[in-house]
Amino acid sequence: MRKEYPVVLFLFDCLTEGGNDLTGRPYKERRDILHRAIRANEKVQLATYVDTDDVVGAEKFFDSALQVGGEGLVAKALDSTYEAGARGYQWVKFKREYAAAMSDTVDLVIVGAFAGRGKRAGTYGALLMAAYEKEADVFRTVCKLGSGFDDPTLQALPERLRTHKVSNKPARVDSKLVADVWFEPAAVLEVLGAEITLSPVHTGGQDRVRKGAGFAIRFPRFTGRWREDKGPEDATTVAEIQSMYERQQKVAKA
DSSP, X not given: OTXXXXXXXXXXXXXXXXXEEOTTSOHHHHHHHHHHHOOOOSSEEEOOOOOOOOHHHHHHHHHHHHHTTOOEEEEEOTTOOOOTTOOTTTEEEEEOOOSOOOSSOEEEEEEEEEEOOGGGTTSEEEEEEEEEETTTTEEEEEEEEOBSOOHHHHHHHHHHTGGGEESSOOTTEEOSSOXXXXXXXXXXXXXXXXXXXXXXXXXTTTTSSSTTOEEEEESOEEEEXXXXXXXXXXXXXXXXXXXXXXXXXXXXXX
């Protein structure tokens, strides 16, 4: 059974050492002790981590976890002690969600893609999606889309999008993120998300609600529907996403 279902133990914390209780010591210190004590091999591995206070870096790390099949991340304060069953705000889970709180789907335009890793190697791990801003005739990013694709669709993406691929970011695309591959705005996908939030990463509606932040669709998922009946200029607009965000805020305050 071990050959058919290989199991690997991933270690992420160390609670005792030589009979000494480490639960009251800072997390970074416990982790350092663990790494000194364990020699990784094919059956025992050390959990992957990144130390950062940068929002963009954290989002990239989150995306990489989803691409290799993970459910999400646990964000831990480096000075946190270990309290069994009581994480509070020292340990916070960030999980991929499938239950959508957004009442409507949105139709977004593919403007870029990021190379896949792990089981998605050789295709795209996530697509960079944008909404249309009519006033400026520009497509502004609102999310990275990596969920909702079945394996055949994933494998077919590079060929399906090949005719739209360009060597540099198109002039009509506004993005802070640097994609591995850029596309002329053409293909439109139907997307459902958990909610619309504000993010310093995306440019859709930047500065409209908070300086330096744009609208972002949290936990977006491809519904499986290619909107071949729509051109890129017929996609959901930034103004429409702003209206959805404002309705969402009113409901939250009610």
